[in-house]
Amino acid sequence: MAPSLTLNELSLQYGADKVLDNINLELGSGQIHLFVGPNGGGKTSLLKSVLGLTPFRGDIEIHGEYRIGYVPQKAQFEASLPLSVMDFMLLSQSRRPLFWFQHSKHKAKAMEQLETLGMAERAQRRMGQLSGGEQQRVLFAQALLDNPNLMILDEPTTGMDQQGIKVIDELITAQLNKGITMLAVHHDLGAIAKLPDPKIHLINRRYQGSLSPEQLSQMQFVHHSQEA
Ligand SMILES: Nc1ncnc2c1ncn2[C@@H]1O[C@H](COP(=O)(O)OP(=O)(O)OP(=O)(O)O)[C@@H](O)[C@H]1O
Numbered sequence: 001m002a003p004s005l006t007l008n009e010l011s012l013q014y015g016a017d018k019v020l021d022n023i024n025l026e027l028g029s030g031q032i033h034l035f036v037g038p039n040g041g042g043k044t045s046l047l048k049s050v051l052g053l054t055p056f057r058g059d060i061e062i063h064g065e066y067r068i069g070y071v072p073q074k075a076q077f078e079a080s081l082p083l084s085v086m087d088f089m090l091l092s093q094s095r096r097p098l099f100w101f102q103h104s105k106h107k108a109k110a111m112e113q114l115e116t117l118g119m120a121e122r123a124q125r126r127m128g129q130l131s132g133g134e135q136q137r138v139l140f141a142q143a144l145l146d147n148p149n150l151m152i153l154d155e156p157t158t159g160m161d162q163q164g165i166k167v168i169d170e171l172i173t174a175q176l177n178k179g180i181t182m183l184a185v186h187h188d189l190g191a192i193a194k195l196p197d198p199k200i201h202l203i204n205r206r207y208q209g210s211l212s213p214e215q216l217s218q219m220q221f222v223h224h225s226q227e228a
Contacts, residue, residue, distance in 0.1 A: 002149040002181040003066040004029040005050065009058035012045050019045045020056070023207045029064070032172070032182040033199045034192060036211070038221045041204040043185045044073060047152050050183060062150070069148030071156045073185075075135050079128035085138050086110060086123045089145065113141040118167060132159035140168060144175075151175060153184040157191070169194065189213070189222050 005027040012020040019042045027033045035043040049056040051070060077083065083091075089110035114120045117137040122130065130138065140156060153172070157165045169191045176182065176196055192198055193213045200216055202208040216222055 001064055002029045002179055003062050003064040004181065005063065005183075006061040007046075007058070008061070010046070010049060010056055010060060011058055012042070012049060012054065012056040019205060020049070020203075021206045022058075023203070025201065025207060027181070027183065028199070029181050030176075030179045031197065031199050032176055032184060032195055033201060034195075035183070035185050035201050035203050036187075036216060036219070036222075037203040037208070043203055044154055046203060047154055047183060047185065051152060066150045067146050067148045069143035069146065069151045071136070071139050071143045071151070071153045073154040074132070074158060075127075075139055077127040077130075077135065079126065081126065081128045083127050084124050085114065085119065085127060085130070088127050088138060089114065089123075089142055109145065110141075113144050114138070116144070116171070117141040133161055133164045136160055137164060137167070140171065144171075149180045151180060151182045151184075153182065153186065155185050155187065157186070157188065165191070187222070189217055192216065 007023050007025040007027070010020055010023040011018070023046070035046055037043055045054060048054040050060055051068070086107065090106055111120055111123065114123055117140055119134065119137050119141060122134065127135065127138065136156065136159060143151060156172075157168050160168065165188070172182065173195065186192060192200070198213065200211040200213065202211055
């Protein structure tokens with residue numbers, strides 16, 4: 001069973017700036033939990049707290065065994081960085097040195113995920129030479145490698161073309177159909193409306209309540225896609 005999470009009095013402050021203020025939330029297993037709200041409202045900070053990437057106060061409990069797959073908001077790879085797409089995929093599969101892992105089994109697994117994301121032909125390209133949308137696809141492929149049961153997605157379709165958005169949205173639905181738990185920041189109302197039973201949590205420093213997709217569509221900060 002995929003993990004559930006409990007946020008207990010989660011607070012986070014950068015200097016004097018209180019970004020998250022006493023958030024209490026139960027996040028059920030096998031569901032997609034979407035965090036929505038205005039820019040600067042603390043959505044990314046909440047995801048980073050769950051990932052242990054930023055210090056916070058309060059407790060975050062993850063119940064059950066979990067394997068996390070994380071797709072960050074945006075990646076930046078220098079064009080000159082001598083790191084190929086395949087290197088990047090293999091690197092994130094293990095903490096051991098890269099050269100130990102030029103093993104065909106690992107490569108085949110990495111290639112399979114790249115294929116799922118339509119990136120197999122780009123495997124030998126440098127990460128920094130890919131477009132932003134292509135980098136997002138590779139990051140998503142990498143997040144799927146260890147068969148995660150908790151995925152954390154921070155605006156996974158940012159900078160993508162329509163085809164890329166479709167691929168990612170279909171993968172998100174496929175993962176949910178497998179029963180995994182997802183936490184996501186996602187702005188596209190059209191995509192959200194198609195998700196199976198999305199739990200939508202409004203965050204603006206404080207927890208402001210849950211919304212239905214219809215209620216969300218009334219909010220000022222929402223991006224309406226053509227399909228919405
Ligand atoms: N490392 C940091 N140091 C200082 N301030 C930060 C840091 N990270 C974020 N902030 C500030 O914290 C606030 C919340 O940022 P956060 O990225 O969590 O918001 P968000 O809801 O994800 O915003 P957006 O919708 O624009 O992505 C912002 O005012 C931001 O400037």
